[in-house]
Amino acid sequence: MSSDRISRRVHTVPASGIRRFFDIAATMPDVISLGVGEPDFITPADIRAAGQYSINHSTAYTxxxxxxxxxxxxxxxxxxRYGVSYDPETELLITVGVSEAMINTGLAILNPGDxxxxxxxxxxxxxxxxxxADAKxxxxxxxxxxxxxxxxxxxEAAITPRTKAILIGFPNNPTGAVMSRERLIEVSKVAERHNLVVISDEIYDRLIYGVDHICFPTLPGMRDRTVLLGGFSK
Structure with missing residues (x-):
C-alpha cells in the first residue's frame, strides 16, 4: 500500500528507536541483548499444560x-499485594499487554488536542x-x-489549560529508576490540584530490589484518579 493512503495520525508517530537497535544488532555476530523486558526461561510446565488443555477443549470467545x-x-x-480494592465486574479489564491498555486508556479519556x-x-x-488518541x-x-x-x-511548569493527564512508568523502562514515596506524593498533589488523571504503568512492579514498590492508586486520594496498568509478562 502506498504511503499516501496511510493516515496522518500514523505518519506522525516516530519509528521505534529500540527496533532500529535490534536491526543493527542482528547484523553483528556475538551480540548479547540486555534491552528487552522478556524472561529468558521456559514457561513453567503447569502453565504450558493449562494452555494446551484449553486449546484441546475450548477456544470460544470470552x-x-x-x-x-x-x-x-x-x-x-x-x-x-497492595491493599487496593477493585470491582472485577466494573473496574478491571484484561488486555493483550500494557501497550493495548495504554491505547485503550488514551481513546477512553483523551479528546483531540488534550x-x-x-x-x-x-x-x-x-x-x-x-x-x-489525537492528543499531544x-x-x-x-x-x-x-x-x-x-x-x-x-x-507544574508544563501544565496548560489543555493538560488532561500524567503518564508515569515506575519502575522505569528504560532507566530502571524507582520513584520514592515522597516524590510520588508530590506528583499526586499536582494531579489533585489540577484535576488530572494519572495513568500509572507498573508492569515492572516485581522487578525491584532493596526498596518497596509504591502502587500509585494506594496514595491518598488517588484510587479514583488513577488508571493502573500492569501485567504478568515480566
Whole structure:
C-alpha cells in the first residue's frame, strides 16, 4: 500500500528507536541483548499444560472484559499485594499487554488536542498511544543526577489549560529508576490540584530490589484518579 493512503495520525508517530537497535544488532555476530523486558526461561510446565488443555477443549470467545475468573483472581491479587480494592465486574479489564491498555486508556479519556505530561526517558509506546488518541505528548525531562525522579515543579511548569493527564512508568523502562514515596506524593498533589488523571504503568512492579514498590492508586486520594496498568509478562 502506498504511503499516501496511510493516515496522518500514523505518519506522525516516530519509528521505534529500540527496533532500529535490534536491526543493527542482528547484523553483528556475538551480540548479547540486555534491552528487552522478556524472561529468558521456559514457561513453567503447569502453565504450558493449562494452555494446551484449553486449546484441546475450548477456544470460544470470552467476555469483552476478559475471563471473569481471571478478573476475580486479579482483584484478589491486587488487594493481597497492595491493599487496593477493585470491582472485577466494573473496574478491571484484561488486555493483550500494557501497550493495548495504554491505547485503550488514551481513546477512553483523551479528546483531540488534550495534552498528556510524560516524564522521559520513557517506554517508546507511550508517544504512540497518545498520538493515536489525537492528543499531544508533553515531555518532562528527568536526569541521572536526580535518579530520574519526576519533579513536581517541572510538571507544574508544563501544565496548560489543555493538560488532561500524567503518564508515569515506575519502575522505569528504560532507566530502571524507582520513584520514592515522597516524590510520588508530590506528583499526586499536582494531579489533585489540577484535576488530572494519572495513568500509572507498573508492569515492572516485581522487578525491584532493596526498596518497596509504591502502587500509585494506594496514595491518598488517588484510587479514583488513577488508571493502573500492569501485567504478568515480566
Amino acid at each position: 467476555s469483552n472484559s476478559g475471563l471473569k475468573e481471571l478478573r476475580e483472581a486479579l482483584a484478589e491479587h491486587l488487594y493481597g 495534552e498528556v505530561l510524560v516524564p522521559e526517558p520513557c517506554f517508546v509506546a507511550y508517544t504512540a498511544s497518545i498520538i493515536f 505528548p508533553v515531555f518532562i525531562p528527568t536526569s541521572a543526577a536526580d535518579g530520574f525522579q519526576v519533579s513536581a515543579a517541572a510538571l
